[in-house]
Amino acid sequence: MFAYYFGLAIRSLKRNVVLTVLIIAAIGVGIGASMTTLTVFRAMGSDPIPGKSDQLFTVQIDNWGPNPESSGPGSKSHRLQDQLSYTDAMALMKAHAAKRQSAMYASGVSLTPANPDLLPFQLHIRAAFTDFFPMFEVPFLYGAPWSAADDTAHAQVVVITRALNDKLFAGANSVGKTLNLEGHEYRIAGVLDTWAPIPKFYDLNDERFSKGADVYLPFTRAIDEQMEAWGSVNCRDNAESGWQGRLRSECIWVQYWAELPTSAEQGAYRRFLDNYAAEQRSAGRFHWAPRTALQNVREWMVYQQIIPDEVRILVLVSFSFLFVCLLNAMGLMLAKTMGRSRDIGVRRALGATRRAVFAQCLIESGVVGLGGAAVGLVFTWLGLLGLRALLSAKSVELTHMNATDIAIVVAVAVVATLLAGLYPTWRATKIQPAWQLKAQ
Amino acid sequence: MLKMTHLSKAYRTEVVETYALRDFSIHVRPGEFVAVTGPSGSGKTTFLTIAGLLEEFTGGEYQLDGVDVRGLDDNHRSRLRNEKIGFIFQAFNLIPDLNVFDNVDVPLRYRGFNGAERRKRIQQALERVGLSARARHFPAELSGGQQQRVAIARALAGDPKLLLADEPTGNLDTQMARGVMELLEELHRDGATIVMVTHDPELAIRAQREVHIVDGQVVDLVAQPRVAQLVQAQA
Numbered sequence: 228m229f230a231y232y233f234g235l236a237i238r239s240l241k242r243n244v245v246l247t248v249l250i251i252a253a254i255g256v257g258i259g260a261s262m263t264t265l266t267v268f269r270a271m272g273s274d275p276i277p278g279k280s281d282q283l284f285t286v287q288i289d290n291w292g293p294n295p296e297s298s299g300p301g302s303k304s305h306r307l308q309d310q311l312s313y314t315d316a317m318a319l320m321k322a323h324a325a326k327r328q329s330a331m332y333a334s335g336v337s338l339t340p341a342n343p344d345l346l347p348f349q350l351h352i353r354a355a356f357t358d359f360f361p362m363f364e365v366p367f368l369y370g371a372p373w374s375a376a377d378d379t380a381h382a383q384v385v386v387i388t389r390a391l392n393d394k395l396f397a398g399a400n401s402v403g404k405t406l407n408l409e410g411h412e413y414r415i416a417g418v419l420d421t422w423a424p425i426p427k428f429y430d431l432n433d434e435r436f437s438k439g440a441d442v443y444l445p446f447t448r449a450i451d452e453q454m455e456a457w458g459s460v461n462c463r464d465n466a467e468s469g470w471q472g473r474l475r476s477e478c479i480w481v482q483y484w485a486e487l488p489t490s491a492e493q494g495a496y497r498r499f500l501d502n503y504a505a506e507q508r509s510a511g512r513f514h515w516a517p518r519t520a521l522q523n524v525r526e527w528m529v530y531q532q533i534i535p536d537e538v539r540i541l542v543l544v545s546f547s548f549l550f551v552c553l554l555n556a557m558g559l560m561l562a563k564t565m566g567r568s569r570d571i572g573v574r575r576a577l578g579a580t581r582r583a584v585f586a587q588c589l590i591e592s593g594v595v596g597l598g599g600a601a602v603g604l605v606f607t608w609l610g611l612l613g614l615r616a617l618l619s620a621k622s623v624e625l626t627h628m629n630a631t632d633i634a635i636v637v638a639v640a641v642v643a644t645l646l647a648g649l650y651p652t653w654r655a656t657k658i659q660p661a662w663q664l665k666a667q
Numbered sequence: 668m669l670k671m672t673h674l675s676k677a678y679r680t681e682v683v684e685t686y687a688l689r690d691f692s693i694h695v696r697p698g699e700f701v702a703v704t705g706p707s708g709s710g711k712t713t714f715l716t717i718a719g720l721l722e723e724f725t726g727g728e729y730q731l732d733g734v735d736v737r738g739l740d741d742n743h744r745s746r747l748r749n750e751k752i753g754f755i756f757q758a759f760n761l762i763p764d765l766n767v768f769d770n771v772d773v774p775l776r777y778r779g780f781n782g783a784e785r786r787k788r789i790q791q792a793l794e795r796v797g798l799s800a801r802a803r804h805f806p807a808e809l810s811g812g813q814q815q816r817v818a819i820a821r822a823l824a825g826d827p828k829l830l831l832a833d834e835p836t837g838n839l840d841t842q843m844a845r846g847v848m849e850l851l852e853e854l855h856r857d858g859a860t861i862v863m864v865t866h867d868p869e870l871a872i873r874a875q876r877e878v879h880i881v882d883g884q885v886v887d888l889v890a891q892p893r894v895a896q897l898v899q900a901q902a
Contacts, residue, residue, distance in 0.1 A: 228776070231776055235764075238764040238765070239764065241764075242763075242764055569760070570762050570764075573756075573760045573762060573773075574762075574773060574777075575721070575745070576719065576721055576748070576754050576760075577748075577749065577754065577773050577774040577777065577821070578745055578746070578748050578749025578750075578774050578777035578778065578825075579745065579777050580741055580742050580745040580746075580777075581741050581745075582742070583745075583777060659721075659722070660716075660721045661716035661721040661722040
């Protein structure tokens with residue numbers, strides 16, 4: 228009977244095209260508004276590395292001590308610092324206490340292309356250790372990460388993104404070729420395949436929703452080249468000036484991630500961190516009880532308030548708008564159903580059960596919902612295009628719809644329309660055929 | 668076939684109780700053609716809707732083809748209605764979105780017949796009423812008489828035990844009405860059981876038996892020979 232009811236639904240919708248268009252438009256506009264915000268909301272809060280987000284931990288160590296102005300635990304001033312000092316990061320790297328670990332920071336350089344037709348341009352750099360790639364499951368198109376020996380040797384090697392490889396080498400395998408960065412030749416060890424986790428969880432200090440770096444190079448080499456941090460650098464008290472002063476200071480500017488697959492390894496690493504902080508206290512560097520933390524990817528996103536309150540409010544408002552649109556659609560559907568009372572009465576007289584009438588009307592609501600989904604998809608696409616124009620170029624990744632987003636739009640539209648259609652459908656089942664026939 | 672005993676139907680409000688049918692008894696045997704007459708508001712249509720299981724009754728008994736219908740739930744009533752009753756309405760009540768073929772198909776869909784069986788029954792029913800050539804026409808493309816024939820085909824397609832006709836010629840001109848009446852008489856001759864509500868005494872006397880209703884009660888079961896009644900009516 229499904230095909231029969233589906234055919235009847237199409238006929239019924241064709242019967243009053245204006246009303247049908249109004250219903251579908253009401254649903255489509257509501258879906259478009261709500262799904263635009265939901266798509267952004269989902270992109271902001273999505274798990275950027277599914278399957279591994281509970282095994283990757285960022286490290287926090289209190290190297291500044293309690294803030295005397297702190298109003299207690301939980302207050303913003305009582306929070307642990309979001310990054311590490313160079314001193315702590317290097318100490319943790321040296322200890323090598325996790326399965327994989329990498330200190331890292333963002334920087335930038337100018338590149339002089341070998342092709343004389345191309346002008347020099349700036350590149351985003353991420354300085355990291357070789358574990359960065361397997362730890363974050365970064366896919367490679369050509370080649371491989373540089374080696375641990377390259378880290379130790381402060382080698383002039385790089386891994387470049389697919390986009391940069393396309394731009395400089397027309398997509399050909401460029402492994403073994405060189406890049407001229409700030410006058411130094413760097414050998415290309417590998418070319419990444421498309422990889423842009425959203426949000427950029429491993430560094431939420433700046434440009435949280437950007438694509439990330441164009442070039443990756445050894446942390447040790449970046450330090451040698453005194454590549455300035457392009458992300459946030461926070462210092463307390465009087466930090467020494469100059470690059471070496473920065474390295475010796477308590478300024479925090481280095482992100483640090485460790486891969487700890489099991490709870491036993493996580494427990495051991497927490498103890499290791501506390502022992503490290505205690506050692507620093509014994510050595511006279513820290514003058515307070517050890518305060519350290521390990522936070523996995525999802526915890527870190529919550530801690531960093533990856534979804535701003537404004538976005539949450541916007542989602543709430545847009546869904547309220549959807550609700551209003553659905554109320555309108557429900558009213559129109561009710562009018563449509565009541566306009567068909569005679570037909571429904573005739574069907575009941577000819578043997579249709581209430582259940583059959585319910586199924587017929589509900590399938591019609593479903594068809595309307597599919598129409599609403601199609602219109603809603605168009606409005607969502609337009610809404611995201613509008614957002615793309617409003618947002619900075621660094622956040623445009625939030626405005627892309629994937630297959631899951633499309634499936635959500637369709638599902639929400641159909642389910643919402645079915646819900647809106649329940650009352651008209653229920654009213655249809657209550658139509659008394661005898662009254663219809665007596666009224667003729 | 669249709670047996671109502673001391674049946675009553677009351678409409679209640681907070682202050683008043685109005686009886687549409689009161690102590691109503693009727694027995695229609697298989698193969699009979701019964702005309703139900705009476706003035707407006709006498710309860711004819713209420714009788715028809717109760718007989719057609721479209722409305723519940725308040726008291727008494729009603730047996731349809733041996734089935735006691737009192738207290739049956741909606742599913743049972745709908746199934747019984749679909750299998751045993753064919754309706755012919757004054758206003759034809761064809762569904763305007765559906766062509767002739769699909770209109771006749773409606774009760775068969777709810778019966779659960781497969782496609783081949785439905786097609787066979789629809790073709791037979793349309794041939795029976797002389798409209799097989801109009802199967803793809805829509806109701807709006809047909810005359811009133813043709814629309815009523817389609818409605819009769821729809822009522823016949825499920826091979827019901829009982830045909831209930833509510834003023835079947837009420838919306839037709841004389842010539843078309845005659846044609847529809849002749850079709851009903853032909854169906855009766857072929858063995859159909861027909862209960863027809865009508866205002867028209869000329870139509871009523873063409874039935875095998877006439878039941879007169881006044882104020883919700885059967886007041887007269889006419890037993891005169893039909894030919895004598897016809898003469899009286901013409902006089």
